[in-house]
Amino acid sequence: MADQTFIAPPTVVSRQVGGEMVLVDLNSEQYFSLNQTGSVIWTALAAGQSITNAGANLVATFDVPAETAAADVDALVQELVAAGLLHPAD
């Protein structure tokens, strides 16, 4: 699980708006917004980094304990996958 990587479907586009990351699913035309923490996690995962690396990015950016970061990443990954914004890579 910790080494799992993900792919953002080609029908999902993203852009930074203010401090938030806005994701749009072109098929449903639904908008999603991520706060700064979510934005760091999304950027790492969408670039093909593993869950572990995404957590390490959080620790480096926000100076949070590693366990907290790992829990944040896991929770967001579940939501992103459920919303179809990320797919597990093979």
Next chain:
Amino acid sequence: MSRSEIAEHAGYLGDEVKLAAYEAALKEYVRPDTVVVDLGAGTGILGLLAARAGARRVYSVDRGSIIATTEAIARANGLADRMVFVQENSSRLTLPEPADVIVCDQIGGLAYDAGVLDYYHDARRRLLAADGVFVPGSFRLLAGAVDADHWRQTVGLWANRPAGFDMAPMFEQAVNTEYRTEVPADHFLGTPEVWASIGADHGDPVQGEAELVIERPGSLNAITGMFVAAMSPSVELTNCPLLPNQFKRWQNLYPLPRPVAVSPGDRVRVSFDVRPRTYLATWTVEVRAGSEPAPVRSRGSTILGKFMTGSDLAYTSGTIVPRMSDGLAADRFVLSLVDGERPLASIIDATWAEFPDVFRSRDATKERVGSLLWRHARPEQPWSISPTA
């Protein structure tokens, strides 16, 4: 009509290549018993061409008030007896007979972006005879690698600290915008390629890709989107400046975030995803250039080029709870007075009496009430003369 609308219609009538293509295609299809529908008729020019080609009946359809002028033009040309003029949205149009030919001019710069695909997708089911045809009937969608001056004026500008300020947020929107511009033939860096071929009634998303080969050195800063329209089996029309039968039409421009120096033999992979129903375009570009140590990848989408605030986002999510405001209460009051009997002037007076703090003057009330009711509460029949409100 605004000056820009007059100029737009003048532009349509001033394009001899385009008119000749439409006329030649209509002549191929029109027989003495043919029924033609002209969607988004404007001045009615395409319907006039069909009538002149001998159509039994032409329905000229436009949602705008230009329709009265359309009819007057037909009458001035002695063709009105075979033409019917309908002020309606094509999606709400019903006809007493199926159409043999449906024609329209809303072909934009890349076919998807002006309405034709969406209109025809709907018209196929409801308006067209089983063996009927569309003019144009299909499109080949092209992509070209270009060095566009327009990029420097609209995208590059924001990266160059205009007036000494960091304009990065504007740059983000600028690179996610589809532009309309005319790129001269000598600004193309290679031969354009087809990335999709579609019927003119293709209302679904259009996705495709193409590989462009750079043929001359230059600074690649954008991809152009263009089309070749098959007007009939023997007539084509294009907005690509490198092909024959080009009419006066811009090309769509899809910017890269930064220029890439390219040389002959370099390759550019382009993929598009365009949505005819919502007019959204997304483009992905990968440049493999000798000048770069690694492939240069970028992606843009018009859905990200919109100005957005936090509350705009909340509205799109559907979770926001709208609250009643004075203006909304006034609008609700206006709608409650529409009973099919009460004249407009009386609705205005009652609204002005009820909401003097919202509107400040009767004239302002009249303007608000008029614009609210104009779209949905117009009479079914053409206007008759009556005292002004």
